[in-house]
Amino acid sequence: MTSSETKAIARVKDCTTMQDVRREVNALDDVLVPLLVERVGYMTQAARIKQGAEQVRDEARIQAIVDRVRERAAAEGGDADVMEAIYRSLMEACIAYEHREFARLREPATAGSAA
Numbered sequence: 674m675t676s677s678e679t680k681a682i683a684r685v686k687d688c689t690t691m692q693d694v695r696r697e698v699n700a701l702d703d704v705l706v707p708l709l710v711e712r713v714g715y716m717t718q719a720a721r722i723k724q725g726a727e728q729v730r731d732e733a734r735i736q737a738i739v740d741r742v743r744e745r746a747a748a749e750g751g752d753a754d755v756m757e758a759i760y761r762s763l764m765e766a767c768i769a770y771e772h773r774e775f776a777r778l779r780e781p782a783t784a785g786s787a788a
């Protein structure tokens with residue numbers, strides 16, 4: 674259970690200027706981007722493990738993630754619809770990347786490309 678004092682929304686600072694807002698947003702992006710790089714990295718793992726390209730998009734898993742992040746966002750005092758939109762967009766980018774990785778990992782080896 675997330676108590677009202679520990680909710681993420683309670684950590685938003687009051688800002689006076691747009692410089693204040695953008696400094697805080699940049700600081701959060703500095704945390705988010707490395708985590709997103711790590712998340713996207715698991716798409717390469719998924720691409721290796723899955724047996725066929727038709728398995729890359731998994732609608733049941735997408736819906737389970739949407740349900741889960743909507744609940745997590747609400748528990749943190751956030752907007753569930755905004756979080757769903759962010760995650761649907763994120764997962765579409767991840768799926769497109771996973772398709773590229775699926776193909777790349779199965780490309781026939783050519784001279785000079787061994788690694």
Ligand SMILES: C=C(O[C@@H]1C=C(C(=O)O)C=C[C@H]1O)C(=O)O
Nearest residue numbers: 719729730731734735764767768
């Ligand atoms: C990583 C997976 O592949 C895809 C990418 C997903 C994601 O970005 O979390 C979710 C579902 C899949 O369509 C998976 O199946 O779990």
